[in-house]
Amino acid sequence: MLAVESLQNAELFTLTYGAIVRQLLTDFEDVDEVNKQLDTMGYHIGIRLIDDFLSKSNVTRCTEFKETAEVIAKVGFKMFLGVTATVANWDADGTECSLILDDNPLVDYVELPETCQGLYYCNVLCGVIRGALEMVSMRTEVKWVRDVLHGDDTFEMRLKLLKQVPEEYPYKDDE
DSSP: OHHHHHHHHHHHHHHHHHHHHHHHHHHHOOHHHHHHHHHHHHHHHHHHHHHHHHHHHOOOOOOSHHHHHHHIIIIIHHHHHSOOOEEEOOOTTSSEEEEEESOOGGGTTOOOOGGGTTOOTTHHHHHHHHHHHHHTTEEEEEEEEEOGGGTOSSEEEEEEEEEEOOOOOSSOTTO
C-alpha cells in the first residue's frame, strides 16, 4: 500500500511541478532567481518531509555521511519519486559525493526553451535534500552538475557535507 501511495504522490507532484516552475518563470523572469526560489521551496519541503521519511522507512540513524548518501539514493528517491540513484565520485575525505539519476520523473515531457538554458528545472530536489539533512544535523551544499535538459547524458547532483552539527538536548537525563 505504501508503494502505491508514494507512486501516486510522485505522479501528482510531477504533474503539478511543471505548473509551479512555469509560474515562477512568469513571476520572476530571471532564471537565476527561479533557481533560488526552487531551492528555497525544496528546502521547506525537506524540513517537513524528513519526519514522514523517518516514520515510514524504518531506517535507523545514519552515523556517517556515506551511509546517509546511500539511504537518500536507495530509499529516499524510491519512496518519494519511485526511482533510485547511484552514489559515486566520493572525495578523499568522504564529505562530498555525487547522486546520479538515470531516470528522473520530474522531467517527463519537459524541454527547456532557449530563454531558460540557465534554469535547473529540478532544483527543488537540491533544496529537499538540503532541508531534510539539516533536520538530522547535517549542514550541506547540494547543486546540480549535470542535467539531461542541458544536453548532458545523465542527471548528477553534488552533495557536500559542510558541517555535522552536534545534537543538543534541552535537558539532561541525570537531573
